[in-house]
Amino acid sequence: MQTLTLNVNGHNHTVSVSSAGMPLLWVLRDVIGLTGTKYGCGIEVCGACTVLVDGQREHSCVFDVSSAVGKKIMTIEGLSADADGQEAQQAWIAHQVPQCGYCQPGMLMACVGAMKDGHHGSEIASEIKHICACGTYQRIRAAIKTL
Amino acid sequence: MNATALIRPTRSCVQRVGLTRRELLVRAAAGGGLMVGFSLPGVGESLAQTAATRYRLSTWIVIGNDESIVLQIPATEMGQGIMTGLAQVMADELRVAWNHVKVVHATVDAAHGGTNAGPWGRFTGGSLSTRLFAPGIRQAAANAREMLVAAAKSQGLSGALTASNGFISNGSKSLSYGTLASAAAKVVLPGNAALNQYPRSFVGKSVARVDIPAKVNGSARFGIDVFLPGMVFAAVKHCPTIGGTVGNIGSKPAGAMAMVPVSTQPGQQANGVAVVAATTWDAMRAARSLPVNWALPIDAASNDTAAIQARAVWLMNHATPVVAAQSANVSHLSQGLAAPNVAIDSSYSLPFLAHAAMEPLNCTVRYTPGSPGSCEIWAPTQAPDAVTGTARSLCPAGTVIKVTNTLVGGGFGRKFEQDFIHEAVQVGLATPGTAVKLTWPREEDFAHDQFRPMALSRIRAAVSASTGRISAWSHRIVTPSISAQRGADPGALDASAVDGAVELPYTMSPYRVEYIRHDTTIPVGYWRSVGMSINSFAVESAIDELAAAVGADPIQFRLDNLADQRMIDVLNALKLLSNWSTAPLPGRARGVAIAKGFGSWVGQVAEISDNGSSGAVIVHRVCTAIDVGTAINPDAIKGQIEGAVAQAMAATFWVRQTFVNGVPQVRNFNRYRPVRLQEMPQIDVRILQGGGVGGVGEPGVPCVAPAIANAYARLRGEAQRKRSLPFFPGTTLGGL
Numbered sequence: 001m002q003t004l005t006l007n008v009n010g011h012n013h014t015v016s017v018s019s020a021g022m023p024l025l026w027v028l029r030d031v032i033g034l035t036g037t038k039y040g041c042g043i044e045v046c047g048a049c050t051v052l053v054d055g056q057r058e059h060s061c062v063f064d065v066s067s068a069v070g071k072k073i074m075t076i077e078g079l080s081a082d083a084d085g086q087e088a089q090q091a092w093i094a095h096q097v098p099q100c101g102y103c104q105p106g107m108l109m110a111c112v113g114a115m116k117d118g119h120h121g122s123e124i125a126s127e128i129k130h131i132c133a134c135g136t137y138q139r140i141r142a143a144i145k146t147l
Numbered sequence: 148m149n150a151t152a153l154i155r156p157t158r159s160c161v162q163r164v165g166l167t168r169r170e171l172l173v174r175a176a177a178g179g180g181l182m183v184g185f186s187l188p189g190v191g192e193s194l195a196q197t198a199a200t201r202y203r204l205s206t207w208i209v210i211g212n213d214e215s216i217v218l219q220i221p222a223t224e225m226g227q228g229i230m231t232g233l234a235q236v237m238a239d240e241l242r243v244a245w246n247h248v249k250v251v252h253a254t255v256d257a258a259h260g261g262t263n264a265g266p267w268g269r270f271t272g273g274s275l276s277t278r279l280f281a282p283g284i285r286q287a288a289a290n291a292r293e294m295l296v297a298a299a300k301s302q303g304l305s306g307a308l309t310a311s312n313g314f315i316s317n318g319s320k321s322l323s324y325g326t327l328a329s330a331a332a333k334v335v336l337p338g339n340a341a342l343n344q345y346p347r348s349f350v351g352k353s354v355a356r357v358d359i360p361a362k363v364n365g366s367a368r369f370g371i372d373v374f375l376p377g378m379v380f381a382a383v384k385h386c387p388t389i390g391g392t393v394g395n396i397g398s399k400p401a402g403a404m405a406m407v408p409v410s411t412q413p414g415q416q417a418n419g420v421a422v423v424a425a426t427t428w429d430a431m432r433a434a435r436s437l438p439v440n441w442a443l444p445i446d447a448a449s450n451d452t453a454a455i456q457a458r459a460v461w462l463m464n465h466a467t468p469v470v471a472a473q474s475a476n477v478s479h480l481s482q483g484l485a486a487p488n489v490a491i492d493s494s495y496s497l498p499f500l501a502h503a504a505m506e507p508l509n510c511t512v513r514y515t516p517g518s519p520g521s522c523e524i525w526a527p528t529q530a531p532d533a534v535t536g537t538a539r540s541l542c543p544a545g546t547v548i549k550v551t552n553t554l555v556g557g558g559f560g561r562k563f564e565q566d567f568i569h570e571a572v573q574v575g576l577a578t579p580g581t582a583v584k585l586t587w588p589r590e591e592d593f594a595h596d597q598f599r600p601m602a603l604s605r606i607r608a609a610v611s612a613s614t615g616r617i618s619a620w621s622h623r624i625v626t627p628s629i630s631a632q633r634g635a636d637p638g639a640l641d642a643s644a645v646d647g648a649v650e651l652p653y654t655m656s657p658y659r660v661e662y663i664r665h666d667t668t669i670p671v672g673y674w675r676s677v678g679m680s681i682n683s684f685a686v687e688s689a690i691d692e693l694a695a696a697v698g699a700d701p702i703q704f705r706l707d708n709l710a711d712q713r714m715i716d717v718l719n720a721l722k723l724l725s726n727w728s729t730a731p732l733p734g735r736a737r738g739v740a741i742a743k744g745f746g747s748w749v750g751q752v753a754e755i756s757d758n759g760s761s762g763a764v765i766v767h768r769v770c771t772a773i774d775v776g777t778a779i780n781p782d783a784i785k786g787q788i789e790g791a792v793a794q795a796m797a798a799t800f801w802v803r804q805t806f807v808n809g810v811p812q813v814r815n816f817n818r819y820r821p822v823r824l825q826e827m828p829q830i831d832v833r834i835l836q837g838g839g840v841g842g843v844g845e846p847g848v849p850c851v852a853p854a855i856a857n858a859y860a861r862l863r864g865e866a867q868r869k870r871s872l873p874f875f876p877g878t879t880l881g882g883l
Contacts, residue, residue: 018402018429026428030380035372036365038556039427040505041589045816048505076365089363096355096782099226099790101362102369102505102556128824131816133505133557134226135793136786137827 004069008034009078020066024058025049027065028075036076036105040131047130050106050113051075057113074112076105084115091143099134106130107140111147121145179212180328183291206253206284208237208291214313214325216243218284219253221269222276223529224358225555225562226790227844228783229276231356235349235779236281240288242310242345243324250357255531255550270530272563272673274745274842277779281840286339291331293340298330310345353782358554369556370527371586373511378582379404381574382430384437385419385595388809390444390668392416397438402429406437407577411566411595413540419591421574427586434588447809450669455806456496459603459625459665463494468623468661469640472649476657483619483657488609489696490619495606495685496871498803500599500674503819506556507592508567512538512575513582519545522575523582527555529562537565541572559794560673564597593819594811597672598804600644600665602626604685608655610693615707617693620658622648626681627671628664637664646678647849648686652711652743669806675794676845679744687740687853688870695865701739701857702727713748713774713837714741721772724833725752732756735767738857740850747841748774751792751850753828755858763875764859766796766828773832773846776839784843785832791847792830793822799852801878820878 005014008028015031028034028051037060040048044059051060052074053067079085088111098104107130114124125144132140184207209217218237222229230250238245255269292310299308299315299322306317314321361367386392393408393416402424408417420439424430448454484490511525522542528534531552538548555562571585587595603625609618628641635641640662648660674680694704702722709715718741722728731737734756741750754768771788778784801820805812813819852872860868 018425022426022428026426029372029374030426030428033374034365035368035374038505039371039507039586039589041816042431043589043815043817046505076363080364092363093355093359096353096359096786098359098362099228099786100505100555100557101226101358101367104362105365108363125824131505131821131823133503133559133794133821135790135822135827137793137822137824138789138830139786140824141827 008073024063025060048106050109095139095143097139103132181210181332210328223271225558232779237288238349244313269532274844289340294331294334297334298327370553371509373525375582380427381421381423381585382434384434386441391441394440394442400433403433409570450809452805466663471645471660473659474657488618490609491692495604501596502559502561504557508587510571511584514575521547559675590814597670599674600627600671602681606689617655620655623661625663643678647682652714654710676848679849683849684852691857717772721750725770736862738854740853742849745842747846749846751854753854768829774835774837776841788847789830795848795851
């Protein structure tokens with residue numbers, strides 16, 4: 001077992017994991033109990049597990065937890081305390097985006113990550129290749145247009 | 148288990164309004180307040196009659212002394228907005244302040260009908276939730292309102308009383324529902340309260356969905372998010388070959404706490420091994436490295452896509468069909484097909500499909516031994532009462548079973564099934580006293596789905612060149628039977644297999660629709676719009692081929708062959724919405740399709756163009772006109788149509804499950820290519836309200852593939868028409 005300290009949404013969590021190579025996704029979900037970040041495919045195709053690590057969009061399903069040590073991790077649970085995050089959340093609500101909602105944490109994190117990279121509107125939309133099985137894309141596009 | 152009866156409710160069940168005394172129950176709420184509950188008969192009358200108690204409580208409206216209004220609904224929220232829609236129906240009759248309303252899934256226990264489940268009991272599917280539950284909720288809410296009025300009278304409020312915004316008022320003085328609730332619980336109403344006493348404030352409006360705020364801040368809890376103190380995690384590994392079972396299991400891999408052989412159905416041999424570990428990832432890793440000797444089924448080689456397709460062709464040509472429907476003058480069929488009428492003879496094929504919901508299958512179980520012991524289950528399920536039954540079949544007699552149905556991260560019919568529940572309960576029993584969450588790795592979710600059946604259809608039909616009327620229609624369908632695979636009489640007609648091929652809105656005559664059961668051991672199940680996802684493709688493609696054969700405009704040809712006024716109204720609305728009478732931009736083509744099902748009438752027009760040399764197609768716009776009877780929340784209806792179009796577009800162009808020697812080949816999204824944001828067409832929806840209440844979740848699916856196929860035939864010419872789905876098999880999805 002290895003003991004690591006992670007900074008998630010501004011809080012430090014000291015965790016024990018079986019391997020330094022354990023994906024960040026499962027440390028967040030099964031060790032810390034922050035279940036907002038979702039498991040979708042495990043092969044960085046669907047985007048549901050997207051988080052920000054030092055502001056960069058990362059697929060937490062393949063991101064070694066040891067690589068996140070000493071960095072600032074932001075998950076969907078941290079969005080309400082972030083100015084860009086609040087803006088994106090409001091746009092998502094205004095356009096009634098989510099259906100089942102399972103992919104939306106990843107969609108929102110990708111959107112906020114793109115906002116933090118200085119992108120706006122359709123620039124953000126062109127970067128999001130996540131999968132939404134409910135097909136909420138038209139609303140995501142409309143919501144992003146306002147950002 | 149046979150869910151057919153439940154998916155196809157009796158007419159009386161859907162149309163009935165008003166509640167008998169036996170169905171409406173009133174009690175004092177725990178902690179003070181009023182609870183008004185109602186039950187509906189088991190969805191299929193036949194099922195209800197076999198149950199020990201005919202009626203089961205499933206819905207409660209709870210008015211608290213603290214002014215809270217909690218609506219406990221029997222349907223599962225899967226993103227369709229059922230929490231909001233049913234609350235709107237309640238709010239209009241109860242006359243409450245919207246911000247006091249909270250909606251939850253009704254508990255699955257004795258007080259809420261969870262103890263007397265039939266094989267499926269409470270379930271969410273068939274685009275039925277509004278149709279089944281809205282009338283009862285409306286009546287229960289009206290009755291609750293009149294009980295509050297009576298309570299206000301008994302507390303000295305005199306004169307003409309009105310209910311509004313959570314208060315009963317006589318114009319000068321008001322009493323809040325919270326203060327009246329306990330007294331109202333003692334009121335005995337002489338009968339059902341009158342409906343429509345007040346103008347509607349909520350029904351018909353695009354009220355913001357109550358489930359959305361939690362879905363943008365990470366607080367929404369799906370089944371996979373259940374997190375309990377001290378819990379452990381499990382992942383399953385199934386035999387890669389369909390029908391294979393566990394032979395010998397190797398020694399416990401590093402990191403594994405336990406290994407549990409699991410079966411997906413009662414009475415079956417184990418076909419998988421669940422590995423329990425400290426985290427889901429440790430469990431998945433250990434499961435991957437676990438050596439298992441599988442006992443392979445003798446029929447593995449027959450479960451091969453090429454062999455299955457060849458068998459479908461053989462059955463089409465040689466098997467004796469069951470007649471699903473025919474006209475009285477069917478003996479004139481060959482005459483109708485003969486010259487001078489212009490005939491077509493076309494075959495259409497469709498593949499097995501996975502459900503591919505974003506939330507993989509999962510279920511959490513905490514079994515606590517004792518006398519009696521208890522079994523607590525948390526699951527993203529479309530059929531919570533069936534979960535109770537599954538647990539009862541596995542737990543020691545007398546075990547107290549409690550099921551919590553969580554939010555569902557995409558169901559599409561997959562989360563009716565009990566395979567993942569059955570496995571999770573077995574794992575829970577093997578880890579007594581400890582909560583365990585079983586998750587299917589995505590690869591298992593794809594490979595061991597209960598697939599939308601493949602199908603082969605042949606339509607021979609003809610049209611009179613002089614009248615433009617369909618002169619003969621003969622449709623033969625070869626497809627596996629979902630219900631026969633679950634124990635229904637294999638000789639009987641599987642109604643869901645011919646759904647969308649019978650009771651067509653057209654006036655075609657003579658006609659005959661035939662069905663041939665294609666037996667397979669590949670598990671088949673209910674996929675959004677079920678039989679219509681198959682048959683509407685064949686029917687609406689053939690209708691277009693007939694139109695093309697006589698050079699008719701596809702919409703005018705349909706109008707000329709329709710007598711169903713609601714379908715005609717939909718088609719005329721669609722014609723306007725899609726600018727049908729104006730030619731599309733150069734390089735573009737439009738196609739149309741219509742369907743009637745799930746209590747609604749729908750038509751769609753797809754506008755497409757070539758995507759350069761790649762052979763692919765761009766869908767620019769999909770217009771939908773839909774008569775849903777009564778639109779409770781128009782924006783939620785639009786959302787369902789948007790989603791249905793995206794899902795059906797992927798099924799039109801790219802996705803399928805294939806098998807080689809019994810081994811499913813698609814195991815993740817990299818080979819099951821959904822529509823992505825950049826490919827999503829503009830979706831426009833026109834909602835018609837022809838009366839009654841129709842379904843919304845599924846009707847958006849069936850017309851998409853034929854509308855696109857019909858547009859494609861116009862774009863490339865009839866000779867290039869696509870009669871096999873998907874258009875472009877083998878297209879993969881790269882990384883991000």
